[in-house]
Amino acid sequence: MDTLDARWAMLEPHTTVVGPDDDRPRPAVLLFHGCGGLRDHLPRYAEAAKAAGWRAFIVDSYGPRGWNRAFTLTTVCTGLVLRGYERAGDLLAAIHGISRRPDVDPTMLSLAGWSHGGWSIMEMMSEDPLPGRLGLANPGDCDLSGVKAVWLAYPYIGAWAFNRMKPWRHCPRVLAMTARRDHLTTVTNAERVNAMIRDCGSEVESWIAEGTHAFDEPTSNGPMRHHPELTLEALRRFTAFLRDVAPEA
Template identity: 30%
Template sequence: MKTLSLWKLLLLMLLLMAVAIAVYGWPYRNAIFVTPKSGEQIAAELTPYFQLFKPEGKGPFPAVAVFHGCAGPEADLSLPRAAWLTRQGYVALLVDSFTGRGYQRSDVCSGTRFWGNQRVADVYAALSYLRDQPEVDGDNLALLGYSHGGWTLLDALAYDDERPIGALQATPGGLRGVKAVVAYYPYCEFPAHSATGWKANIPVLGLLAGQDSVVDVEACLRLFERMQAENKALDYELYAQAEHVFDAESRPDYYDPVAANKALQVMADFLERQLASN
């Protein structure tokens, strides 16, 4: 009996070791086993690195919060877009989700850390910050995301008033004032929370690349068609010959000036229509 008990103990130890190796040695553990944070903690990580740009004049102006891709807040991509938004008459808030947390491009782009569903809490923090700015019309807000940022925004629509992963509590009304969402070449598959659809019926514009080698554009097309069938306020454009990051002049291997300019015009019309009508 003592020998049998010893074998059971050894087997239990081996099982626990196997579980520990599976969990702690698995490359995706940091993306799945997330320590939830309060809204105050998340704001403290983000706010020092917010960049706010505003048009000339007194305001208050409608505002657009901009969420970068998995490569992080690249100045040669984000600053031109902020300048473009201010020329259109919007306050632009560039949201840096990496610097305050010490995240690296290689970890996030590989999917081993910080999935879009965890980043949803950053959306609430950015919107709360914008509502507190005297030059911002808090009832006329928009969200703009690229790749990983687009994934984040669609997931924010999917969570709506539910608690997203990575947050200690739900944020009821966290999307208050948002009248438009623009997602450039987002990720639309599992583990995206929005992979099966979203709840909030905020007008969405999707700008997709037909030759995307980074995300599965067909998954986005299926998702968008499903959302349209459910009468969600959604429009999308598919640039059939375009690659991922087709709008980035700093990426000459991907940059498609024709598609980039068409997408900008479509977005300009969309934002003017949604924000001016409220």
């Protein structure tokens, strides 16, 4: 079983860093992809974070495991492997590793997750950090106090998300983006989950976007349809969210 350090050593070579060209400690946002893996929309969000004065870290959970897109579409996206509560160990390790970088302000971190990435964030926030949980020997050694905000982009809250109504142990500010025509959840279900997070003490802003699941990804597969105008609005809201969290970045 991995320690936090060992898991981060696995992930770090597959993590893309985007940010201002300096070495001073800056707020950092950690970006976690959906079940389809790294796609072209995440670099756009990373650049938006950079423009707001943040460092962005795009964390790839598949590259270190040697998984390609064809494999993950048929296994991760169908719930056969690496469910959110298993991938949550990657998130803890990334927080643990990135917060110790000299060019990062460890007191001003934000997490951003799309679909499966959002599910993983929610599992990490709700799980008791006992030894052996989330696939890590020492999950309790990760300090979450620096996590000030969470961006949830159409997070998966379907049948496999057993803990979607479990209270979070750390309750930062949240912007929850729900797709009106999401084939994986209803707006009612999403608002129930948002209300639970709010009841934990989080300030939760809910935005219902008039699109499908993954509307900001520049491809159209099955019931998912790319919506360029909504994508621009999502990027605008993401930037405004970060600037509101850290106005002096």
